[in-house]
Amino acid sequence: MLGRGLRGFVALSYVWFALWFIAPSAIMLIYAFGHTAGLTQKGLVNLNHLGLGNFWQALKYPSGPVLVASLENAVVATALCGVIAYPVAYFIARKLGPRTRAIVLLLVVLPFWTDYLLRMLGWRIFLSPLGLLYNGMQAVGWHVNYLSILDTRGAVMIGLVYNYLPLFILPLAVVLERIDPLLLQAADDLGAKPWTIFRTITFPISMAGVVAGTVLVFVPMLGDYVTPTLMGGARGLMIGSLVASEFTEGQNWSLGAAMAILLVVILVGIVAACWLLATGVRYVLARARERALARVLVTT
Numbered sequence: 001m002l003g004r005g006l007r008g009f010v011a012l013s014y015v016w017f018a019l020w021f022i023a024p025s026a027i028m029l030i031y032a033f034g035h036t037a038g039l040t041q042k043g044l045v046n047l048n049h050l051g052l053g054n055f056w057q058a059l060k061y062p063s064g065p066v067l068v069a070s071l072e073n074a075v076v077a078t079a080l081c082g083v084i085a086y087p088v089a090y091f092i093a094r095k096l097g098p099r100t101r102a103i104v105l106l107l108v109v110l111p112f113w114t115d116y117l118l119r120m121l122g123w124r125i126f127l128s129p130l131g132l133l134y135n136g137m138q139a140v141g142w143h144v145n146y147l148s149i150l151d152t153r154g155a156v157m158i159g160l161v162y163n164y165l166p167l168f169i170l171p172l173a174v175v176l177e178r179i180d181p182l183l184l185q186a187a188d189d190l191g192a193k194p195w196t197i198f199r200t201i202t203f204p205i206s207m208a209g210v211v212a213g214t215v216l217v218f219v220p221m222l223g224d225y226v227t228p229t230l231m232g233g234a235r236g237l238m239i240g241s242l243v244a245s246e247f248t249e250g251q252n253w254s255l256g257a258a259m260a261i262l263l264v265v266i267l268v269g270i271v272a273a274c275w276l277l278a279t280g281v282r283y284v285l286a287r288a289r290e291r292a293l294a295r296v297l298v299t300t
Helices: 004-032 053-058 063-095 098-113 116-127 134-137 153-177 183-187 194-222 226-236 239-248 254-297
Strands: none
Touching: 004 254, 053 063, 053 254, 063 098, 063 153, 063 194, 063 239, 063 254, 098 153, 116 134, 116 153, 116 226, 153 194, 153 226, 183 194, 194 239, 226 239, 239 254
């Protein structure tokens, strides 16, 4: 049983969560059903006649195509993070000693010690048409007239992968580190090849880290508006930037709230789909592992 002091602390955390997350989300949901037409003062929402018009408007041009492009960018960038993070996390967790592993993990999170905006400005300087990348290419004899990486979709991808890659590496490295070495040794003693061990034991167990990394990366990435604004300019517009512009520049809070709620619904659906997919993959791989071990036992 929890003591009174601990129960009070837990209750305070619930109150804090309700005050700063549930209440603002509820206000956003109410605003999404209102409208701003006919209001003379900006930033106000008329709640006298509620409706679904803002949600339909959020699915039309320009927010609809921007939402689709944002989903594409987030999916591709998350996949790139996964492809890069898995071998890095595997090397950190399975090939390094405890002291070296701690140092490498510190280097992985070291960029987070620098302000997010400064990191993006640094990338702008590096990728600018006459920046460090251009000068470096000229120095090694690779002469180019002009670099057009900045303010493109590719620059947005570079910024997204750079910023969110550590969030994929850390949970994956923790899961891979906790795999019991006796399982791998037993499979090796039974004659399983390294690829078979990875496919039937390591990868299924690490699916929890893959799902955790996917959620930690995809959710904030889809709503990111600093990286697309600084790295992509007008060509890197994503739904987060459009939502922010509706609240600040357009002063259409009802439409901005509808976009935000629609974004939350899509995120919840995608996260649920990822969880179901991961569960199915783990089940299929577990059955494959059982069949492989059965064949090994029969042959031995």
